[in-house]
Amino acid sequence: MLTYTLRRLLLAIPTLLLISLVIFLLVDLAPGSPASEIPLTVPPEVREKILESLSVNQPIFVRYLLWLKQFFWVEPLNGIDWLFGTNYAEGMQRIISYQTRSPVFPLIGERLPQTLTVIGTAYLVGVLIALPIGIYSAYRQYSLFDQFGTMFAMIGFSVPTFFTGTVFIIVFGVWLGWFPTKYDTTLEVTDWDSFVKQLRQMAMPVMVLGLANAAAISRYMRSSMLENMRQDYVRTARAKGMSERTVVLKHVLRNSMIPVVTIIALGIPSIFGGAIITENLFGVNGIGAALIGAIRGNDLPMVQTLAFIFAILIVTFNLIADVLYGLLDPRIRYD
Amino acid sequence: MQAAQFANCLGAAASTCTEQNFGPIGTGPFVVTEFKTNDTVSLAANPNYRDPAKPAFATMTVKGGGDAEAAARAVMETGEFDYAWNTQINPELQAAMAGGGNGVFLNGFGTLVERIEMNMTDPSADLPEGERSTTEHPHPILTDIRVRTALSMAIDRQILVDVGYGNAGRPTCNLVPAPEMFASDNTGCLTQDIEGAKALLDEAGWVVGTDGIREKDGKKLKLLYQTSTNPVRQDFQALIKGWWNEIGVEVELKNIDASVFFGGDAGSPDTFQKFYADVEMYANNFDGTDPEPYLAQYMCDKIPGPDNQWQGENINRFCDPAYDALVKEMSATAEMGKRAELAKKMNDMLTKDSMVVVPLVDRGRLSAASTTLGGVVLNTWDTELWNAQDWFRIK
Numbered sequence: 160m161l162t163y164t165l166r167r168l169l170l171a172i173p174t175l176l177l178i179s180l181v182i183f184l185l186v187d188l189a190p191g192s193p194a195s196e197i198p199l200t201v202p203p204e205v206r207e208k209i210l211e212s213l214s215v216n217q218p219i220f221v222r223y224l225l226w227l228k229q230f231f232w233v234e235p236l237n238g239i240d241w242l243f244g245t246n247y248a249e250g251m252q253r254i255i256s257y258q259t260r261s262p263v264f265p266l267i268g269e270r271l272p273q274t275l276t277v278i279g280t281a282y283l284v285g286v287l288i289a290l291p292i293g294i295y296s297a298y299r300q301y302s303l304f305d306q307f308g309t310m311f312a313m314i315g316f317s318v319p320t321f322f323t324g325t326v327f328i329i330v331f332g333v334w335l336g337w338f339p340t341k342y343d344t345t346l347e348v349t350d351w352d353s354f355v356k357q358l359r360q361m362a363m364p365v366m367v368l369g370l371a372n373a374a375a376i377s378r379y380m381r382s383s384m385l386e387n388m389r390q391d392y393v394r395t396a397r398a399k400g401m402s403e404r405t406v407v408l409k410h411v412l413r414n415s416m417i418p419v420v421t422i423i424a425l426g427i428p429s430i431f432g433g434a435i436i437t438e439n440l441f442g443v444n445g446i447g448a449a450l451i452g453a454i455r456g457n458d459l460p461m462v463q464t465l466a467f468i469f470a471i472l473i474v475t476f477n478l479i480a481d482v483l484y485g486l487l488d489p490r491i492r493y494d
Numbered sequence: 495m496q497a498a499q500f501a502n503c504l505g506a507a508a509s510t511c512t513e514q515n516f517g518p519i520g521t522g523p524f525v526v527t528e529f530k531t532n533d534t535v536s537l538a539a540n541p542n543y544r545d546p547a548k549p550a551f552a553t554m555t556v557k558g559g560g561d562a563e564a565a566a567r568a569v570m571e572t573g574e575f576d577y578a579w580n581t582q583i584n585p586e587l588q589a590a591m592a593g594g595g596n597g598v599f600l601n602g603f604g605t606l607v608e609r610i611e612m613n614m615t616d617p618s619a620d621l622p623e624g625e626r627s628t629t630e631h632p633h634p635i636l637t638d639i640r641v642r643t644a645l646s647m648a649i650d651r652q653i654l655v656d657v658g659y660g661n662a663g664r665p666t667c668n669l670v671p672a673p674e675m676f677a678s679d680n681t682g683c684l685t686q687d688i689e690g691a692k693a694l695l696d697e698a699g700w701v702v703g704t705d706g707i708r709e710k711d712g713k714k715l716k717l718l719y720q721t722s723t724n725p726v727r728q729d730f731q732a733l734i735k736g737w738w739n740e741i742g743v744e745v746e747l748k749n750i751d752a753s754v755f756f757g758g759d760a761g762s763p764d765t766f767q768k769f770y771a772d773v774e775m776y777a778n779n780f781d782g783t784d785p786e787p788y789l790a791q792y793m794c795d796k797i798p799g800p801d802n803q804w805q806g807e808n809i810n811r812f813c814d815p816a817y818d819a820l821v822k823e824m825s826a827t828a829e830m831g832k833r834a835e836l837a838k839k840m841n842d843m844l845t846k847d848s849m850v851v852v853p854l855v856d857r858g859r860l861s862a863a864s865t866t867l868g869g870v871v872l873n874t875w876d877t878e879l880w881n882a883q884d885w886f887r888i889k
Binding site for chain 1: 512515516528530531532533534536555557559560564567568571572574575753754756757758759761762764778805806807
């Protein structure tokens, strides 16, 4: 298991470098330039100076190697400075976003908590809803509950988030007035009132995303449970006189969870990059919204850094999912 | 702004001064307490403000992102915000939201004019790269003023306004619609005249062929019409194409993503400066104080081309020594009355006299304000928060 993990980690390094190069070339060679964000009323000479100061005009390989150096050397040094109050990275050029003309990593740090809170909670809620639905649908296959569960999954799959989001805003925000339609990113949770406020403003994005997530996971749970309910050991357990509850929730569930846990682990990177539409709709300043804004403005350093971070997350969670599968299922052994 | 704060942040060093950029010290009614890029600005009342009784509000939150509809909804329907600017929504939605009673729409007009520029040079792909859309090859069709006039006459500007902007727009024939002293009395283009357009084209020698498209000397009257990707602009393109088809002009429509169209990338063929099309549509404005630099954009030496990395401002490649002379004269004139006269003359030279610029809509600002917010005066010449110190809550 250990050699397997080490081998995968070593293989990940050239993979990630290749990914970073491909992303860089794609964004750089695409038409469009950061100059489009500068208003037309700015005279051409000043516009040229702005672009010069961002070092937009240097040759492509110089910029790529500079970004590599900044990502792997300057930024970690800055991180150490921030944690320990040292001064190692004094005066070093950091990765600067073209749009905001400020360093990229603090921007990511500013947005990460919102993404984790809102999108992470949505994922958690989705998983928590999906599991019971999946379990009971499989236990009572073809019952009314199962039919409803299937319908719920179909709706969650097929209806896009921008539609459900807008419908929720109109129903819960405008007509009923229960929840705010714009997320207040400056809200600090210090007491019960502000906590309730935070819950209220999170309610709609979490519902929208949770619905979409729950749909997929409930199907996997259901099919995994169905497969296991037919196994011989279930008949044995019942014959031994165990209660239905123990049979289903202790024996069958544990075995069914193996593929579902790996699927959940694989879905975690999507928390970071996948909620672009929802974030834009509700005004949650998360990482997905930052990425789409950066792509629009041809902000190469920001896009490059964010896309690379997503790539790292996906490769890491792929590895975690595979290792987890090996750990949970004693029948699987890697070498 | 405070000179001492930005002393080390001038020129190329500007990108290193994040703290200063995000927390500028100024003399306005509010100070920035927190700045989250592309998201929110949190402000608090300035304790050192010159008027001790103002501002009436202790804090202000500016939230960005989302689209115009969501912003309008937040003021007009849910009441979560007190003011939203640039709520460019279509007229039916404007009426629906205004009926709610939570807020009002304010509109004001400035200098933003949506216009069609006529390419005076040949953008044909048959020409070698570096000669396309340059003064070396005049446009085979559009150099005839009768064709340009006919194209303008076929457009019904009132319909364009009704479809796209409602209260937030008005039809215009002027490149410089405001301030009033510089606005020329130019209303000849406001009535659509399809028959007149057809007659002009007949006169110019363009005869309607068997397929309904005009031709002359074996050449078809075909135009490539480009603009940026934007629903209202695409609506305009469809309408104008319909009218031009009526007078016998074949039109190919093209739209380009705004970040490319306005990106000014010398390597891209789709920028509005390169103008690899026959006509293009976009909007531009100036700061509303004096139109001299704005009108001076159309001088002969400001033509974008390969020698200046396509960075010129004379988009339609208009070149008239008489116009350049007027610009020079204006730069030497101090008396306001005379300046206004010259500005009007230059505006007319570009619009009704030569038809190289075909203005369509004078686009105003549409903003939404809550009925509980008092003291709001819409200002289209500056930021709409210009008098935030006078705002108060209506009890």
